[in-house]
């Protein structure tokens with residue numbers, strides 16, 4: 001009998017120490033459906049890339065888009081936060097003490113996304129410290145790779161008859177985790193030896209990271225950050241702005257069952273198609289969001305110039321588009337206006353119907369309604 005193309009995991013309860021090294025056999029992904037879906041994903045991502053480099057002050061957009069990514073990815077772990085809580089927490093960043101619970105976790109995810117991005121700007125390729133740094137930021141811990149004594153397995157969720165039983169048990173043992181991670185790092189870094197389209201590489205690498213499951217917790221979030229960092233490291237995007245976790249959370253059951261499908265039944269094609277579809281859908285979604293934000297910004301800029309005598313409107317508009325909730329102190333801290341002027345101007349924008357005053361736990365904010373609507377739809 002012919003050797004199978006992929007050696008599956010026969011026992012869900014036993015650590016999968018025979019997890020095959022990368023790469024996988026090309027026949028597993030060289031299919032017509034994958035080539036077709038790959039073309040769609042690439043063209044959507046290319047359009048987003050082209051649009052994003054043409055944006056003045058990219059930083060502004062990136063703040064808001066990466067906040068959305070952080071929120072969606074954290075929801076997969078059942079860390080729910082309302083938009084209001086999140087934006088308030090975000091407006092208070094730097095005043096950490098007051099921020100607790102879910103919004104804090106989301107902000108840590110966002111910070112981890114940037115930590116990863118900056119690590120790659122400095123080191124150019126992925127390494128073990130890259131994984132450890134994002135994990136530590138996501139989980140706010142000083143831990144590293146899980147020790148052999150940690151009995152980690154992935155449980156069936158929900159309340160059905162199989163709830164709590166193992167779907168999958170990752171490899172166990174310090175050396176084996178490090179060896180598997182090193183193999184994964186070689187696979188993503190070495191584009192000559194492993195010359196596969198970067199989007200397919202990302203899909204394979206995400207699976208591999210999740211089955212290695214190197215940490216006690218936070219592997220899902222770290223793995224989704226890894227995805228986005230791969231896109232920028234391969235030059236498919238300049239900045240980590242793809243809102244990829246939106247699709248994953250919207251299709252969470254498929255996400256879980258397709259990962260298991262590879263392990264238990266070697267169903268690589270379905271998994272790769274899922275990830276390519278996720279890239280296509282979210283690239284288009286992010287593209288639309290960026291355009292909506294830019295159009296809103298232009299409209300607001302225009303009405304300020306026509307209907308008010310506000311000075312330095314560019315900087316004011318930039319500030320109210322940096323986050324949905326602006327405070328007087330944001331403008332004074334950035335040395336754009338003195339306190340009274342800042343307050344008067346923000347109130348003028350309230351009169352124009354652009355901002356709305358909000359008081360949340362004793363703090364006064366100005367909500368950019370249009371930005372809020374775009375981000376939450």
Ligand SMILES: Nc1ncnc2c1ncn2[C@@H]1O[C@H](COP(=O)(O)OP(=O)(O)OP(=O)(O)O)[C@@H](O)[C@H]1O
Nearest residue numbers: 076077167168210211217218219220221256259260
């Ligand atoms: N059958 C499976 N095989 C491998 N990995 C899986 C499987 N099912 C789910 N996963 C991955 O494991 C993650 C959950 O692991 P963990 O709790 O360590 O991560 P997390 O970031 O805390 O959780 P979440 O992904 O829910 O936010 C899932 O998000 C998914 O990426």
Ligand SMILES: [Mg+2]
Nearest residue numbers: 077217218219
């Ligand atoms: Mg978890």
